[in-house]
Amino acid sequence: MFKLMLAIVFALILCTTATSAQDNVRAGLFGDADKATSLAREKKANLYAPTNFGKAVEYYKDADEDFKKGRNLEDIRAKLKAAISYFNKAIEASRLAEVTFTRVMAARADALSADAAGYSNDLWNNAEKTFNGAAKDLEDGDVNAAKRGGGEAEALYRNAELEAIKGNYLAPARDLLKKADNTDVKDNAPKTLDKAKKLSAQVETLLKQNRYDKDEARQFAKEAKYEASHAIYLHQRISQLKKEDKTFEDVMLAHEDGFRSIATLLDVSAKFDQGTEGPVKDMIAEINKRGIKATQDAAMIKQQEDEIAILKQQISSMQTRVGTLSETEKLLQNKLNEQKRQEETITQVSAMFQLDEGSVLRDENNVIIRLNGLAFPVGKNTIESQFFPLLSKVQDAIKKFPGCQIAVEGHTDSQGSDEMNQRISDARAEAVASYLKANLGTSVPITFQGYGQSRPIASNDTQEGRAKNRRIDVVIVPAWAIIGK
Numbered sequence: 001m002f003k004l005m006l007a008i009v010f011a012l013i014l015c016t017t018a019t020s021a022q023d024n025v026r027a028g029l030f031g032d033a034d035k036a037t038s039l040a041r042e043k044k045a046n047l048y049a050p051t052n053f054g055k056a057v058e059y060y061k062d063a064d065e066d067f068k069k070g071r072n073l074e075d076i077r078a079k080l081k082a083a084i085s086y087f088n089k090a091i092e093a094s095r096l097a098e099v100t101f102t103r104v105m106a107a108r109a110d111a112l113s114a115d116a117a118g119y120s121n122d123l124w125n126n127a128e129k130t131f132n133g134a135a136k137d138l139e140d141g142d143v144n145a146a147k148r149g150g151g152e153a154e155a156l157y158r159n160a161e162l163e164a165i166k167g168n169y170l171a172p173a174r175d176l177l178k179k180a181d182n183t184d185v186k187d188n189a190p191k192t193l194d195k196a197k198k199l200s201a202q203v204e205t206l207l208k209q210n211r212y213d214k215d216e217a218r219q220f221a222k223e224a225k226y227e228a229s230h231a232i233y234l235h236q237r238i239s240q241l242k243k244e245d246k247t248f249e250d251v252m253l254a255h256e257d258g259f260r261s262i263a264t265l266l267d268v269s270a271k272f273d274q275g276t277e278g279p280v281k282d283m284i285a286e287i288n289k290r291g292i293k294a295t296q297d298a299a300m301i302k303q304q305e306d307e308i309a310i311l312k313q314q315i316s317s318m319q320t321r322v323g324t325l326s327e328t329e330k331l332l333q334n335k336l337n338e339q340k341r342q343e344e345t346i347t348q349v350s351a352m353f354q355l356d357e358g359s360v361l362r363d364e365n366n367v368i369i370r371l372n373g374l375a376f377p378v379g380k381n382t383i384e385s386q387f388f389p390l391l392s393k394v395q396d397a398i399k400k401f402p403g404c405q406i407a408v409e410g411h412t413d414s415q416g417s418d419e420m421n422q423r424i425s426d427a428r429a430e431a432v433a434s435y436l437k438a439n440l441g442t443s444v445p446i447t448f449q450g451y452g453q454s455r456p457i458a459s460n461d462t463q464e465g466r467a468k469n470r471r472i473d474v475v476i477v478p479a480w481a482i483i484g485k
Helices: 002-042 050-068 073-100 102-113 121-139 143-182 190-209 215-243 248-265 277-320 325-351 385-399 418-440 463-469 479-484
Strands: 359-363 366-370 405-411 446-450 471-477
Touching: 002 050, 002 073, 050 073, 050 121, 073 102, 073 121, 073 143, 102 121, 102 143, 102 463, 121 143, 143 190, 143 215, 190 215, 248 277, 325 359, 325 366, 385 418, 385 471, 405 418, 418 446, 418 471
Parallel strands: 405 446
Antiparallel strands: 359 366, 366 471, 405 471
């Protein structure tokens, strides 16, 4: 039995050693090809030079398959050499393509940001296909055809972006309008339904005129959703009244009951023999009267509180007048020393981050680390491994504030709907907070909050401004600020 166990252990050791040796051989064999692959992807050669990039990938995959099957190393080297050659050609072609397709790539990035692949899939796929063809034309040396194809692709990307933006804004209203059409809402609430449709059309018009000035369009979209929902409610309510054989008198009396309930709360006598206009005016007058009285009472309370505070200051001054000047100087010096220590800590933290990684800001007593260099895949909250070193710096910075509290804030630009932006900002803030908790342990209290697009720091009218607004802020509340509260 003992000999059998020794044999098994020995076999495992041989297997592990063989696997390690194979990994080392592969690293040496594929090293240059792996570097060429990474550089080609970094230069977006898969988009700019699809023909050469595709051939390079084919040779690389063949070499990888041969290596796994233990085939001739010389054949593998030859295929890897061919892969590297095509990757290099793709990288070289990408330099020209990057200049030729600058506007196309800008349009593509905007379409991606608007989630065009999700909201306008056909337009997006057509744009991708057209761009791929234009890139192949450029690889073949047909610059004119490439420029024509690039122009067509740019237009398709812009159309896809516009349709995606409409989808983001108008999807709730469109769903309700479709429901309204399917349930014959026009029979009972035609005016309200028509108002909802006109507001929806107005949103489309505004977005066509300027898709990046979305504040007014967003407001109209919300109103369109409200009016569509309102129309459906009216239809359902009127249908129910008809089913119950209610008369106009029944409806009017129910209407008066609502006003009577408010009048009772305000202690106003409501008589409806001349309609609702008179009682409504009386109720508004009573509300205004009570508002004025509340303002006057608040002013009087404030005046009394100020007088009490002055008296307390006078009493305190008389009580402490017997103190010595030296004690006051000592307290002041301690305060100055503490402020100096705090500033030195903040300066040290600021020096930890490169400009493209993050910036350190002060918000009264709080310290904000704005992670300029932390990016997420479009529409996702995944923290990619390339950003782990940056988050390690954040952890080191937090450790310089013993006893602190942390709040992770997520922010987006104005692209997309309010609901989608709120959801993704929450998810990204939670992802960063969870990462920090996992690495810092439970000793540091960490909360998270998404703010969507509600707190921009730059204009959403430009691509640069939108990039700045898509951010994660790590807010450090130092111990001295917590004690100060």
